[in-house]
Amino acid sequence: MDRKRTSILISGRGSNMAALIAAAAEPVFPAEIALVISNDPEANGLKMAVQNGIPTRVIAQKDYSSREEHDAAIDAALREHGSELVCLAGYMRRLTAGFVEKWSGRMLNIHPALLPAFKGLDTHAAALAAGVRIHGCTVHFVTAEVDAGPIIAQAAVPVLAEDDDARLAARVLKAEHRLYPLALSLVASSRAVLRDGKVVHPGRNPG
Numbered sequence: 001m002d003r004k005r006t007s008i009l010i011s012g013r014g015s016n017m018a019a020l021i022a023a024a025a026e027p028v029f030p031a032e033i034a035l036v037i038s039n040d041p042e043a044n045g046l047k048m049a050v051q052n053g054i055p056t057r058v059i060a061q062k063d064y065s066s067r068e069e070h071d072a073a074i075d076a077a078l079r080e081h082g083s084e085l086v087c088l089a090g091y092m093r094r095l096t097a098g099f100v101e102k103w104s105g106r107m108l109n110i111h112p113a114l115l116p117a118f119k120g121l122d123t124h125a126a127a128l129a130a131g132v133r134i135h136g137c138t139v140h141f142v143t144a145e146v147d148a149g150p151i152i153a154q155a156a157v158p159v160l161a162e163d164d165d166a167r168l169a170a171r172v173l174k175a176e177h178r179l180y181p182l183a184l185s186l187v188a189s190s191r192a193v194l195r196d197g198k199v200v201h202p203g204r205n206p207g
């Protein structure tokens, strides 16, 4: 089986990264993890990647004089490792339009809300403030506009009366850990493809 070489960009804890690494440890999973890149040398996820035998790189913005140069260094590292797909997993830095364009249709992001609701940060507090009864997470292709790319997959969780930010976040995070491997497997096996700005499912019976 042709397993797609996939690299992961993180900035912190790395629990979604760990879920992707665990899924890709199965030989039948259609992606293998080639590299983990962090923009923060202190990111906890880096240690976890090393423990799993995954190559890691720290590419910190402070070492570059512009966003373009920073993203060019990330692009070079991705290519050195033969990356075919890129997963943003809690990567908390905005990417330049040029970089996003280069990886169009091949770069995924996970967002802790049911997009297009609750873009940006503090999504769980926003969901509680809005009083929604259903919340969740979204995996989408990355486009230049933040949190607005075509949606690959979503998972919903209930919002319970006794929820606070932390309880709701924990329930959504569990769903994220199931959803991201599923979405990556759809893209890596070409069962979800970006075409003309939309996600299509080649081979799926329209009936």
Ligand code: GAR
Residues within 6 Å of the ligand: 010, 011, 012, 013, 014, 015, 016, 017, 045, 089, 090, 091, 110, 111, 112, 120, 121, 173, 176
């Ligand atoms: C996750 O909840 C992810 O959805 C979110 O950051 C967290 C990272 O956790 N991403 C965003 O908010 C991106 N806009 P993790 O490092 O444990 O995977």
